[in-house]
Amino acid sequence: MSSCQRENYGIFFVIEVKNRIQMSTGKINVAVENIFPLIKKFLYSDHEIFLRELISNATDATLKLKHLTQIGEAKVEYGNPHIEVKVNKKAKTLHIIDQGVGMTADEVNKYINEVAFSGAEEFLEQYKDSAKDSGIIGHFGLGFYSAFMVAKKVEIITKSYKDEPAAHWTCDGSPEFTLEKHDKADRGTEIILHIDKDSKTFLEESQIRSLLTKYNKFMPTPIKLGTKEITKTEGEGEDAKEIKEVVDDIINNPSPAWIKKPTDLKEEDYNSFYRELYPMQFEEPLFQIHLNVDYPFHLTGILYFPKMSQDLNVQKDRIQLYQNQVFVTDNVEGIVPEFLTMLRGVIDSPDIPLNVSRSYLQADGNVKKISNYITRKVADKLKSLFKKDRESFQNKWNDIKVVIEYGMLSEDKFFEKAKDFALYPTTSGEFLTFEELKEKTKDAQTDKDGKLVQLYASNVDEQHAYIEAAKAKGYTVLLLDSPIVGHLLQKLETSEENISFARVDADQVDKLIVKEDTTPSKLSEENQDKLKSLIEGVVPKTTYTVQLEPMDSQAMPFMITQPEFMRRMKEMQQTGGGGMFGGNMPEMYNLIVNVNHPLVTQILETKTQKKQDRLIKQSVDLARLSQNLLKGEELTSFINRSFELIK
Numbered sequence: 001m002s003s004c005q006r007e008n009y010g011i012f013f014v015i016e017v018k019n020r021i022q023m024s025t026g027k028i029n030v031a032v033e034n035i036f037p038l039i040k041k042f043l044y045s046d047h048e049i050f051l052r053e054l055i056s057n058a059t060d061a062t063l064k065l066k067h068l069t070q071i072g073e074a075k076v077e078y079g080n081p082h083i084e085v086k087v088n089k090k091a092k093t094l095h096i097i098d099q100g101v102g103m104t105a106d107e108v109n110k111y112i113n114e115v116a117f118s119g120a121e122e123f124l125e126q127y128k129d130s131a132k133d134s135g136i137i138g139h140f141g142l143g144f145y146s147a148f149m150v151a152k153k154v155e156i157i158t159k160s161y162k163d164e165p166a167a168h169w170t171c172d173g174s175p176e177f178t179l180e181k182h183d184k185a186d187r188g189t190e191i192i193l194h195i196d197k198d199s200k201t202f203l204e205e206s207q208i209r210s211l212l213t214k215y216n217k218f219m220p221t222p223i224k225l226g227t228k229e230i231t232k233t234e235g236e237g238e239d240a241k242e243i244k245e246v247v248d249d250i251i252n253n254p255s256p257a258w259i260k261k262p263t264d265l266k267e268e269d270y271n272s273f274y275r276e277l278y279p280m281q282f283e284e285p286l287f288q289i290h291l292n293v294d295y296p297f298h299l300t301g302i303l304y305f306p307k308m309s310q311d312l313n314v315q316k317d318r319i320q321l322y323q324n325q326v327f328v329t330d331n332v333e334g335i336v337p338e339f340l341t342m343l344r345g346v347i348d349s350p351d352i353p354l355n356v357s358r359s360y361l362q363a364d365g366n367v368k369k370i371s372n373y374i375t376r377k378v379a380d381k382l383k384s385l386f387k388k389d390r391e392s393f394q395n396k397w398n399d400i401k402v403v404i405e406y407g408m409l410s411e412d413k414f415f416e417k418a419k420d421f422a423l424y425p426t427t428s429g430e431f432l433t434f435e436e437l438k439e440k441t442k443d444a445q446t447d448k449d450g451k452l453v454q455l456y457a458s459n460v461d462e463q464h465a466y467i468e469a470a471k472a473k474g475y476t477v478l479l480l481d482s483p484i485v486g487h488l489l490q491k492l493e494t495s496e497e498n499i500s501f502a503r504v505d506a507d508q509v510d511k512l513i514v515k516e517d518t519t520p521s522k523l524s525e526e527n528q529d530k531l532k533s534l535i536e537g538v539v540p541k542t543t544y545t546v547q548l549e550p551m552d553s554q555a556m557p558f559m560i561t562q563p564e565f566m567r568r569m570k571e572m573q574q575t576g577g578g579g580m581f582g583g584n585m586p587e588m589y590n591l592i593v594n595v596n597h598p599l600v601t602q603i604l605e606t607k608t609q610k611k612q613d614r615l616i617k618q619s620v621d622l623a624r625l626s627q628n629l630l631k632g633e634e635l636t637s638f639i640n641r642s643f644e645l646i647k
Helices: 001-011 035-042 049-070 104-112 118-127 143-148 197-203 205-215 269-275 340-344 358-363 365-388 390-408 413-416 434-441 465-474 487-496 525-536 564-574 596-607 607-628 632-645
Strands: 023-025 082-090 093-098 150-157 166-169 176-182 190-195 222-232 241-250 287-293 299-305 320-323 326-327 344-348 453-459 476-481 499-501 544-549 559-563 589-596
Touching: 001 241, 001 390, 023 197, 049 082, 049 093, 049 143, 049 205, 104 150, 104 166, 104 476, 143 150, 143 190, 143 340, 150 632, 197 476, 205 222, 269 299, 287 365, 287 476, 299 365, 299 390, 340 365, 340 390, 340 487, 344 632, 390 413, 390 487, 434 453, 453 465, 453 559, 465 476, 476 596, 487 499, 487 564, 499 564, 525 544, 525 589, 559 607, 596 607, 607 632
Parallel strands: 082 222, 320 344, 453 476, 453 499, 544 589
Antiparallel strands: 023 176, 082 093, 093 190, 150 166, 150 190, 166 176, 222 241, 287 299, 299 344, 320 326, 559 589
């Protein structure tokens, strides 16, 4: 527990010990009358955390011994120690047993009775040069005392690796404790929790297994929970026989992929670890990024790019945060850049503070450095994949574009780097970088004011007629169909000079890219006024603005467009941002009428108003149908009317 944490709790301690050799009793005096109700109620929001804490302590004890034997300070055989968790439902006890350094009676007083003192932190300070890579977890503050969140009484039976008697500590959740000798002969510590009646769920082995799998699945020391029966085959051919054998049930993988060197791993190793992390995922990840840095902070991990859904809100499996292989959370906001929270995988860092607010994380210097490093690492990996095998990268584009586009929007540094690998697919099946796109379109799509206009579609089928009209002019049409494309285009337009984007159905093609030459109208001004009046008498003015345009006689007679600004603002409002209008934006469309088309001439020359109205309504409905705007009763009426026309 840090000094700042101690101040917050306002705790001081007076230890009173009598006759240590035989038996001692003592009292833990605190500024508040009793620390244990506080621990039970406020230490952690979720009581299940106690098991994580106790297993972490047991792991520390084991790793400490390993380190001390390696440097020759502990003259004992390290062996192959493990941590054992046992449930005794009849006795209503839960046991956590390790084979680590153990404690002397003096150490029990120091590390257990003096609640505010962290043994792990002291060990790291004492052996800071030699133990920096020992994997000691530490930093879990009041970890041991989390046991009192679920236990009415806690016992510690412990024997140090040093040649000293074993000690037996008992506390019933009051400030009173007892400390006496014990006949334990083997090295290590056993914690016995007498589970409280309101926490009896922790006497179910299935619940304990679930918690161990959640928090301790990748702890560096093997964790045993009971035994299991396995079947082995001995011999070969006709002599082969199956033999059943009972073995320890080890629930964790002490050597997960992220702690290994990338050079020691193959693609199948990464995929296997992905399935271990997310057993319900049946698709292989597209690729992964292995993180490994030890200066100016410590960080390891593996991030996977899964196949992405267009739905930004769907995210079942998330990045998991670990601290020295101890699971902390799968909520990594504030640590991982927001756009990368859509990825999967593992991040492990002892430099990320635990159990603190998001605002604290955002202000923490190390966390900022970690976030920036991850952003840079991801960008470099994507650039490398693009350069190494562009075709493969292009094939994956639709599955990863949402992450990249979101990153371009939210992180300026990523935006700059993404210029080298972000792709802009065309409706013709090409994939172009932004520079390639500008080079390809600059001659044909620069308007009379010198602005380069990029045309795009969001749906090839729905906007087919408009796409074909643009292609007939020799224009390139992009296919941009992600849910955040409106936001991205706005950023591109503000970051680049003399460039704009327009959806291909935002206007008739000659108005999207205005050139010097114009097509003359075949109708006189008088006839144009007459035509406009006839059409406005049929279509609702609140929704449609009638625009008469002289176009090629082969172009469509009636087209419906939605102004780029209005449509983009509406889309941006739906995905967040761009909400300069309160509430829902109104539906507003342009009805473009090609005055040079023969049908328009036919409408003007029709003698009866009834027939004129029918021709206009049918033409307008056809245009609405092409934009999927004809529904319900109006669609039924259109179908019936069409059958009448062909009788």
